[in-house]
Structure formats: structure tokens, C-alpha cells
Amino acid sequence: MSRVHGGRLFEEREKQGSLFLDFSASINPWGPPSVLRKNWSKMWQWVSTYPPLDIELFQNWIAQIYGFSGETILPCNGATQGIYLLGRILEGKRVTIIEPCFTEYSLAFRLGGKEIEHFFYLGDEETEESLKLLFTTHPDILIMGNPTNPLGNPYPEGFLKAVWEYVLEKGIFLVVDEVFQEFMNEETSFSGKIADYRRLFVVRSLTKYFSIPGLRGGFLLTHPSNVYSLKEHIEPWSVNAVLASALKILSESDLSAFRETTIKNLKKEKEYLEEHWKAFSDVVLLYPSRVNFYMFRVLDSKADLYSFFYQRGMLIRSLSDFWGLDRNFYRISLRTHSENRRFLGALEEFVDDLRNSW
Incomplete structure (x- = not known):
């Protein structure tokens, strides 16, 4: 393929x-942070070393960088590994993807045995009518970008609020792609909701904002109980040792x-x-x-x-x-x-x- x-x-x-x-490629052209350039020799020394098996190290480093709670973080080999993990693990058959959206979601969930329904929405003024049509898809899993790729604009506040209320009412899974939220100063992030709803999964990337796509870093944000179960389904040594060193350096730096x-x-x-x-x-x-x-x-x-x-x-x-x-x-x-x-x-x-x- x-x-x-x-x-x-x-x-x-x-x-x-x-x-x-x-x-x-939508990578930060003003990165990576200079502290990584200055400490490249320290990062390079880990090339011949296995990365940590203990995800708590990654959780602590990412938590210090972002301010999220460490127990809500599942580190991944890029956001893509998290997407495919969710495609395999989440229960339910019917998946609705609010399009246009990162194309790997459709493939990942289809490979996971799910039935995919596409709902096209560019955030136009017909919000109420669009919501009615969206909810008639009756998904077990709803996937959306925030902001969506490739549009780059968050959905209207009323749309986001209505989707959230619908998800809570129906008790369905919600997967929110937020790999570009850093460029918006986290203004519309769902990260603050993960403690309240166990079926929420926020997909994040370390590579876009910090301009390190070659090192393949990302993570899922979700309820701690989900992290506990999901980590048993992810491959060992998923995050490489050079990225581990970079995360440690970033976590100890003033960014x-x-x-x-x-x-x-x-x-x-x-x-x-x-x-x-x-x-x-x-x-x-x-x-x-x-x-x-x-x-x-x-x-x-x-x-x-x-x-x-x-x-x-x-x-x-x-x-x-x-x-x-x-x-x-x-x-x-x-x-x-x-x-x-x-x-x-x-x-x-x-x-x-x-x-x-x-």
C-alpha cells in the first residue's frame, strides 16, 4: 500500500x-529548541542504548514539559502509534470521523475491524443543521480534529459544546486529535476533561511543535485507568532512546x-x-x-x-x-x-x- x-x-x-x-509537512520552522541543538552530543550517546521500558520516566518528562498529570499520559512512537492502538483496542463497531481529518484514522480503525462513516464539515455557519446530521450517524466512536488537519481552524464553540454534550449523553468514545494545539496556546483543548470522562482520548504529537519528526514522539492523554490498561497493549521500546534523552533535556529546560x-x-x-x-x-x-x-x-x-x-x-x-x-x-x-x-x-x-x- x-x-x-x-x-x-x-x-x-x-x-x-x-x-x-x-x-x-506542517513542522515548526523555528525549532527545534536551541537546547536540543546545544546538547546533541549528549543525546547521541544514547544511540547504542536501549530506551527505558519504564513509561513512568516518559510520563514524568512529558508532564513537566506540558503541565499535564503524568498518570494521564501514554507515550507513543509518534501520534500515529497511538491512533493505531486505539483502532485496535476501542470497543464498538461504528466509527464516525468528522472530515476532513488526518487520513490514518480511517485506515487504523478499519484495520481494527470497525465500520467507518464519514461526516464532512468545514465549520460553516449551518452549525445546527450539521449537528443534526452528525448525530444521525449513531456512532460508537466519534473522531474529530481540534483543530482539524488540514483545515487548521477549530470548530465553532457551539459545535464543540454540542458534540461534548452528545458524547456524554450517549456514553460513546470520543477521540480528539490535538497535535497542533500548542500553536493555539491550548485554547480549545479537551485535556481538562479527561478526568471527568473515561471514554475520552486526546491524541498529541511531540514532533510538530518541537520540530523533531525524525525522532517519532507522541502520546495519548486519557483517564489514568485507561493508561493502565492500554500500556499492556503497546509494543515495548516504542519510544527511542534519543527521544528519551531529548525529553529529559526539554523537561529540565526553560522553554x-x-x-x-x-x-x-x-x-x-x-x-x-x-x-x-x-x-x-x-x-x-x-x-x-x-x-x-x-x-x-x-x-x-x-x-x-x-x-x-x-x-x-x-x-x-x-x-x-x-x-x-x-x-x-x-x-x-x-x-x-x-x-x-x-x-x-x-x-x-x-x-x-x-x-x-x-
């Missing part, structure tokens, strides 16, 4: 012999400057991109986003934007594999200012060529 994901730099380097400017820099630069680059995008809005529709990436749609169905950027040494993410979207939808991540300027310059060239062909 061939998966479609962003961040395929290894494959492209082997194929083309050169590195691309990667807008396809306030890194967080402030990330939020400050994110705000600045979002304002820059959104302001310049206005000149292209008649050709390329940009969707609102609160985080470090944007979804957009090319309004001319014949245009091949992916190939256009590829030929100019830039990778963007086609969203044609997402349920409910087609080949006219794309996602880009924010990068440094000079890189964003280069992207906008290429986009202007694309739009000019398209307008001239009309």
Missing part, C-alpha cells in the same frame, strides 16, 4: 538527487523563550501570508487557519499546482486523498519569512499564467 503524506524529502532526494523546499518566539513569528508570518494572498483570492481560495498551515483551493479545475511548484523545487501537499476533498485542494505549512516570500512569488507566477490563459 502506498501512503500519501507530506514530508517526503528522503524519497525526493533519492529520486532527484537534490533537496526540495518543503511546504508539505519560555522558544514558545514566545514561535508564537510571535507565527503571528507575523500568518499576517504576511494572508495579506499578500488577497491578490490571488479570485483564483486561489485560502481557508481560515489558527495554526502553522493553511488549506486552499484552486478555483480552476484544470490547473496542476503541485507540478508547478515541484518544477520550481518546492513541495506542497495535495489533499486529493482526503475524504470529501479533490485534486483542487492543497495544504501548505508556514516556514521562515524568506521561504514564505519565495512561495508567494511562485504563487504569483502561477496565478498570472492562469489569468493569461483565460
